[in-house]
Amino acid sequence: EIKHYLLHTVESVDVMLRDLNELIALQTTGKESKEEVDVNKTVRRLVNFFQQEIKQTGTALELEIADNTHIQTIKAYLNSILRNLISNALKYRSPTRKPIIKISASVQDELITFQVADNGIGMDLVKIGREMFQMHRRFAPKVAEGNGLGLYIVNQQTKLMGGQIKVESEIDKGSTFTIILPTH
Numbered sequence: 001e002i003k004h005y006l007l008h009t010v011e012s013v014d015v016m017l018r019d020l021n022e023l024i025a026l027q028t029t030g031k032e033s034k035e036e037v038d039v040n041k042t043v044r045r046l047v048n049f050f051q052q053e054i055k056q057t058g059t060a061l062e063l064e065i066a067d068n069t070h071i072q073t074i075k076a077y078l079n080s081i082l083r084n085l086i087s088n089a090l091k092y093r094s095p096t097r098k099p100i101i102k103i104s105a106s107v108q109d110e111l112i113t114f115q116v117a118d119n120g121i122g123m124d125l126v127k128i129g130r131e132m133f134q135m136h137r138r139f140a141p142k143v144a145e146g147n148g149l150g151l152y153i154v155n156q157q158t159k160l161m162g163g164q165i166k167v168e169s170e171i172d173k174g175s176t177f178t179i180i181l182p183t184h
Helices: 002-027 039-049 051-057 075-091 125-133 150-160
Strands: 035-038 060-065 070-073 100-108 111-118 164-170 174-182
Touching (some): 039 051, 039 100, 075 100, 075 150, 075 174, 150 174
Parallel strands (some): 060 100
Antiparallel strands (some): 164 174
């Protein structure tokens, strides 16, 4: 029981430190250099990071990313954005149905569109309103732990890369987060 408690505490501290590190990194914006990123490899590496949780929860994962999809971007920010969205999709899964997460990326003109969609508990976007991307806002604290920084960081990093974020969600149906970024 103590071992379980300690492991849980260490995981919580790890998440908090990672989020705080990303907040500090946001303060130093403009110093990051863009690099070429293989989107398919990046997404697969992130999915592999969550492999144990995916197996434990029985989550079905669907990836729709062309093999040769490359963009010039801030790699650390892209990793952070996708990691947060995948983590949320796993955390806020429905207890009444098999979890499904769809991750896609497509390039059109000079833009790349990422989508992370799930069939989880969803959110009431009318009720949440403008609070969606504010610091320390949590919308389902009874379902999963967190510090309310994830979506704030996702939004800030997306903006810093010259992109935009869109959210579609319905209670008990799921959520779809769409990130649109320039390819260069």
